[in-house]
Amino acid sequence: MITLSPTSSIALFLECPRCFWLDKVKGIARPRGIFPSLPGGMDRVLKEHFDGHRAKKTMPPELDGFSGSLYGDIQRLDIWRDQFQGLQFHDPCGITLKGAIDDLFVTTEGLYAPIDFKTRGSPIKEDTHEFNRNQMDIYSLLLEKNGLKPAGFAILLYYSPRKVNASHNIEFHAEPVKIHTSTENALKVFRGACEVLKGGEPAPGKNCGFCGWGGW
Secondary structure: OEEEOHHHHHHHHHHOHHHHHHHHHHOOOOOOOOOOOHHHHHHHHHHHHHHHHHHHOOOOHHHOOOOEEEOOOHHHHHHHHOOOOOEEEEOOOOEEEEEOOOEEEEEOOOOEEEEEEEEOOOOOOOOHHHHHHHHHHHHHHHHHHOOOOEOOEEEEEEEEEEEEOOOOOEEEEEEEEEEEOOHHHHHHHHHHHHHHHHOOOOOOOOOOOOOOOOOO
């Protein structure tokens, strides 16, 4: 069974359908470089930070201005955070859509918004969040398919280093960005990926450096 994730598979499909098809149908993956460990360490620390507030039923200061609470079922959340389990949707076409969320926000109306942690080397720009829009759309779709009504938005939390303080600890600046999400767009993208997988090998991507590489 083929499983698609928003951060790797769907992102690859949107970048180059041919590379996506080769990966999922032929098992020919793009060459990969060394993955840095720092983002994973930050992710772990931030989840512990949020879980501490969850246990005390308080809101992290990064979410000041948001009316609601953190999702309370930590056992269920741990499953949804796990990259091997996550939130899943098994489509009748035989393809599974799966994503692992960082955290979950519940509005005062009982609606659900995914929270995603992002680590950057510098403060965000005006359009930084656009790079993560499809990912957040898909997380919202996965929530909907698992019986949780989406709030229609997601919260991206960007953390960037600010300075080394007197205690020799690095201080980070946290900036939350609330973005609109569309489950309709997520489903459209997912269906498009499924159609590519059902067909023959797509043409090389015009702007794909891998397709233009000799022997690929």
